[in-house]
Amino acid sequence: MILPSDTLDALCPMHMHIGADGGVRRMGPTLRKLMEGAAGEGAQFAEMMDVFRPRRVGTVPDLLALSGRRLQLRLCRGSQMVLKGLAMPDGQGGVIVNMSFGIAVVDAVREHALTSTDFAVTDLAIDMLYLVEAKSAAFEASRTLNRRLQGAMLAAEQRAYTDTLTGLRNRRALDHVLQRLLLEGGNFALLHIDLDYFKQVNDTHGHAAGDRVLQAVARVMLELTRKDDTVARIGGDEFVILLVGLTDRVRLSALAEQLIHRIERPIPVEDVECRVSASIGIAFGAPKTGARPGAEELMERADSALYRAKRQGRAQHAFDEPTPVEDLR
Template sequence: MKLSSDALDALMPMHLSISADGKVRHVGPTLLKLMHHVCSEGRHFTDVLEVYRPKRAETVPMLLDLAGRRLQTRLRCRAKATLKGLVVPDGDGGAIVNLSFGIGVVDAVRMHTLTSTDFAVTDLAIDMLYLVEAKSAAMEASRTLNRRLQGAMLVAEQRSFTDALTGLRNRRAMDEALKRLIRGGECFALLHLDLDFFKQVNDTKGHAAGDHVLRVVAKIMLELTRKSDLVARVGGDEFVLILSGLRDRTRLADLADRLIGRIEQPIEVDGDLCQVSASIGIAFNHPDATPLETAEELLERADEALYSAKRHGRAQHAFSVSEPEKEDR
């Protein structure tokens, strides 16, 4: 039984129907799409298709001699597509050549903008394309999920190192920074700042007012320090400033005085004024000291200097007693 062109188009969208004299009678719709819809009917099949393996075929008898064998072919049009092929007799002395992309179907679909409608409904290529699309969608979903997870991890890590009330670093962040700087042999100054008269604000104005004062003080410290410096809230009204590379006593004294002066300015809370001050203890890390100090020892020296400032009247700064009078940095 001879099949109509419509039937062949449905069963083999990439077929070539060739008459006994070698002329192209019909081209399947998908194959025609690859040929950019250039009509090839009436032309000799060798002007359309090159059969070069298992051996060259330039006539219909030569082509039929390869019936049932796997062919390697190449379109001669602009597409220059390399295709797999199978030839069968058509019963009228001619031949039907069915072509396919083989394992290159995925690349061919992208290159030639093909869809599932360009393949026979029974073609396994459709299932393969669905699998490829499903895999691509799954990989994209996985990448999106990974990006979200990484973002969430970064946010969580950032929160774990941040004081929720002031937005400053917290004690954990300070501990990590101190360990890293000491381990790396870095020179730096550590300022331990404690607010004076803060308890009175909480007792008389309430904790909401106290929270507002803490946020204002945090903002002042950020404004007067460098972006590379670390400012951390380590207790209720206690703060630590780590100033990397800075060990000049004059500059540090000036910074401490400016911090105290700004913090002493009245802070408005709901139309009322709150006033606090600050005492500051200053210690230096000595990377050339023997033995090297630990973070705890450095904090203890800054703490001792802080309470020395408080004993001498508050609202002032003091250097650790173990620091030399002059620094070379």
């Protein structure tokens, strides 16, 4: 005796009832949904599904011979995904094939917009889907948290190496880059820059005006240096520029003079114009004679050259000795 159709639909929403003549008598509601509206009842089952494992079958006797065995099949209409199946005799010479998605259930739900009503209430696929969704949500939450943590770490690191007023590198960043350059053993120049007459700006116009001047000077330095150069503010009105691979005195003199000329331009602050200049001391990371200096010694050499420039009348630049190697660029 065959179960009533509504009973079969509830117990096996993906069943196909095949008569003894091979014709499809009925399909469950979920299976019809997968067929995407294609007519099924009355057609030959071999036109509706392709059973290819454990072997290919095309007749009802062949299908009955596989009763109780797990089948793999593919629908010939609508969805082309591979399904699992179990064929059992209906007691009247026909066969009922119950199908399931197997591990493809997640893809099937997504592709065909299936809901819990498309599965038997006892089908554990729904519970599995809830677990998959929960796992996906947990992974996404974890990824979001990791991205936020990484972003916070990068932001904190950036703040730790950035001068908050000017946006330039700070002393910590300069020390890090300088140590790396010395370890790599390459040629570079270090420019120690001190602003002339900056104290008068602060005393006359206030610290807010002084901050505006420092920001304007920082922009000039960034405009006149290369992307790979390091520009740092290391103290109130003191700056350092590291120029990798540039040790030619002619080019360095031209850059120093250009920096001084640009910094000397009046800087408008509200209704007044602030004026400063700059003195520059230049030292080399790879001197032509003598041992390569360490970071502290190199800074001292640049500082000594800087104050020699100031003693010569300010708004000038001076080189540390000895003579550097030729420009390698």
